[in-house]
Amino acid sequence: MATPTTKIDITKLPSEQIIQLKNQVQEELNHFTSSLQALTTAQTKFKDCIDNINEIASSSSSSEKKEIMVPLTGSLYVPGFIKSENKFLCDIGTGYFVEKDSKNAKILFQSKIDKLTKDNEKLTEILQSKADTLNSINNVLRSKFKEQDAAYQAKANK
Amino acid sequence: MATEREQFEQISADYAVIQKTMNELIISRQKLETQYQENKIVKDEFDILEKDPSSSSNKLYKLIGSILIPTNLADSQNNINKRITYIQSEISSVELKIKAQQAELETKREAILRLRSKIGSGVAA
Helix, strand or coil: CCCCCCCCCHHHCCHHHHHHHHHHHHHHHHHHHHHHHHHHHHHHHHHHHHHHHHHHHHHHHCCCCCEEEEEEECCEEEEEECCCCCCEEEEEECCEEEEECHHHHHHHHHHHHHHHHHHHHHHHHHHHHHHHHHHHHHHHHHHHHHHHHHHHHHHHHC | CHHHHHHHHHHHHHHHHHHHHHHHHHHHHHHHHHHHHHHHHHHHHHHHHHHCHHHHHCCEEEEECCEEEEECHHHHHHHHHHHHHHHHHHHHHHHHHHHHHHHHHHHHHHHHHHHHHHHHHHHHC
16 A cells, blocks of 8 residues: 555465455445446436437427426426427536537537546446456465464464 | 553554544545536536537526526636635645645554564563
C-alpha cells in the first residue's frame, strides 16, 4: 500500500499481513462491482430516454395528438396531450435543464451512453485484474496455511 | 512489561480512532469527486450550448425545489465555474488532511510493531 511502485513477493510476507492485503483487495473489488452496477443502471436509464424520445417524435407526422397519462404523484395520473412533439427538457445535471429538439436531445443522451460505455469497459478491466489479484492472494494464503499446518504437525510428532 | 502492554493498548486505540477519521475523510473525498464530475459534465454541456448558435434560443431552466426557474446561459456558466473552483479547493483541503492522517497512521503503526516485537521477545525470554 505504501509502496505501490515496488513489487513485493507476497509469499514472503507473514500470513496476517496477507490477510490484511486480501481484505483490502476484497473491499476494492466490492467497491468496483457496485460502481459497475450503478453505471449499468444509469445506462439503461439513458437508453429509456432515447426510446421515449423516439416514441414521441415518431407520432409527429400524424396530425393526431398523442394522449398520455401525466403522473401527478406516483399513484395519481391525469390524462393529457403532447402539444409539441419536438421539444424536450433534458436534465443535464445539478438541477439544470435544457430545452432541446428531438435530434439534439438524442445526441445528448447518446453521448452520455457512449461515455458510460467507455467507463464500463475500463471498470470491467480493472475488476478483472482485481479479481485475479484476489485469486493469487488466496492461493498464496492457502499454500501458506498448508505449510504452517505441516510444520505444526511435524513439531507435534517429534 | 505491564506498562508496555498498556502502552500497546493505548496506541492501538489511537490507531483505531485515526483509522476511523481517515475513513470519514476518504468518504467525503469520494463525495466531492462525484460532485466534481457532475459539475464538469454540466460545464461541458454549457460549453456545447455556447458554441452552438442555433441552440442559443434553447431555453435553460434551473430546478429549485420542485419548480423549474428560467435562467440564462451566462449566469449558469458563472455559477457552475464558481462551484467547480469551490469543489476543487475543498478537494485539496481534504487531501491535505488525508495526507496528514496517513503520516500519523504510519508512525502509530511503526510504534505498534516496535512494541509488539518488544512484548513478543519479552515473552520468549
